[in-house]
Amino acid sequence: MTGQILIRGGRVLDPASGLDSISDVLVTNGAVEQVAANIEAPEARVIDAHGCLVTPGFVDLHTHLREPGFEQKGTIATETLAALRGGFTTICAMPNTNPAPDAADVLRSLRERIERDAQVRVFPIGCVTRGRAGKELAELSELAGGGCIALSDDGSPVANARLMRHAMELAAALRLPISEHCDDPELSHGGSMNEGSVSERLGLPGQPAAAETSAIARNIALCEATGARLHIAHVTTARGLELVADAKRRGLPITCEVTPSHLFLTEAAVFGGEAEPAYDTNAKINPPLRTEADRRALLAGINSGVIDAIATDHAPHAIEDKLCEFDEAAFGISCIETALGCVMTLVDRGELELGAAIRALTAGPASVFSFPPGTGTLVPGSTDITIVDPAARWTVDPASFASKGRNTPLGGTQLTGTVRAVIINGSVAFEMEVAGA
């Protein structure tokens, strides 16, 4: 990549290196050459970043691209474009596709599609069990050799503890982390939202918090027994987070993530804001939106650093998947384009600390899986940069999403903070059109 880009006058915030100063960033020939005040580069294309944050490109540990198998919901092309517009330059593709990447050939084919269509860096996550069915192990060493970044059965938790133990033993030897949706399917059985006051009010079957906490406890015990790297996907409960924090204090190789949806919303979103219940299927996700007390604990977890990452769990769906009875509706929110807006709105409200929030989008997730050096940091040699306007107010309009998934409960919500521009491989991959410019 030839040519120069000069990002002028922004607040450069790189939690990985501890950098936080008003500086210029000079990108030359595909990589950051210099971060300093008042850089002179007369030939460079200038991006005026006054009032903006200049951060490493965001890293998402948990994205659903839907391809192959569910192209009506999203494709690698559409969902990676959505990721780009959301400020994410590195994403991890969850394996709930059809076929699922449970062996080398499926993984190879997936990587070819990614090579052809992806707008950002995509790292596939392979299956723990064959077909994500929870019965037999997937071809774990093939998957490791084929370049997957982690293992997960995604939304199908490995219910059988013995199978999970063996998966962890093998994954430890392969140095592959396992990302686990911690849920006891017998306890959460049939639940379509959090079990609590709203589910009781609406007569909907609920998933108790204990379904998550008991599974987290089990998986921590297996992690301790096997030495595998365990990543707890989307923690949603205060008690579950306490278990993770305790395991971390004891030095276990455990990390965890939280979604912007669980940071921003509670179970009340299912009811909606009116006197009459909305039964909003766009607020139906798995694990479910929890209570305000849980949300506050998750916010505190980001601020303290106990939670390593904000991961989107971006889950695009077709209209018909959500325009139906609540119990019948698919789980998931299309949120990769609203993630930054939610996070910065929480910063604006004083609920999240800016540095901690940016860490959880960059350095935090970059350290969870074994990404290439330079991922999630902004130092000379880095290639991916996201420029954020932290003050811009905007209203969520699902029709304007790049994602095929318009399934968000945030339609019409005003958020603070937008992605102004994204640089990948040292060149401008996305730049927001500024009115009047």
Next chain:
Amino acid sequence: MLELRNPEAPASPAEAPAWTRKDLLDTDTLSNAEIQLILETAEGMREVRNRPVAKVATLRGVTVITLFYEQSTRTRASFEVAAKALGADVVNLTASGSSVEKGETLIDTIRTLEAIGADLVVMRHGKSGAPYLAARNTAAGIINGGDGTHAHPTQALLDLFTMRRHAGDLAGKRVVIVGDVLHSRVARSNLWTLLASGADVTLCGPATLVPRTLASQVSELGRCTVTTNLDDAISGADIVMALRMQKERQEKGLIPSLREYIAGYQVNARRLAKARPGALVMHPGPMNEGIEIAPDVAHGVASVIEEQVANGVAVRMAILYLMATARRP
């Protein structure tokens, strides 16, 4: 207009509060005035039902479709009789044998019924919230005839009508609802109308079948308590409502056995003796006699269970009348 001889029946439009809702989905957002309007209109309908020819032509030209995704005897029949007693045309649809079995979505079905000319659709559905989805997607008026474990507003209104006829003003009266409260749409809809009427509500059942948070959620609306002890709850009660106990609750491990349930929660003569003299016994039906209610109590002097069914027709006539009339330009 309806030819009403009862002077207490709907007053002239200028005085009576008007019905303005397109749909009746639950009792939770009904105002006291709306509840009162339904009950007063139902009194007039009860009078119509007692005439030698228990039928009027008020809703001639109105099409009422009953759309039942779950089986029902009394609710569907009650609505059909009510609509026909007002002169409406009634079409009955069930999910089996219809386009629903061919995979048609709820929204498409409702829009099809609207296109056919349905003014009002009475809908029963196994999924909580389904009538809300339907109501948002059609200009037809939706009447919730029971949705999942959520709401059954017409049952609650006929229950309230029956209670008022016997117990008068419910303010300060103690009403015990006993059984599988957690999964009962009848209990939930009754809670709203009872609290609006000033009654003290006790929800009673095994710990696995009573709500944990509902009582605290409604604390601003009135007095609601939850208990697992029926003997305590029934002491001094003015009204005791037993709910249907579904046998599959045992299979799902929610109760050890029906035997144990009967021992702890059956409404029987021994327990009823602890209630206030003249206390009413109610049941939304269909009953499992010998399980949630003893046969001698179900058919005893305190029971108004059959009257509930009879009043159901009058209350549903009132609802159909108010909703259909509100739709006229």
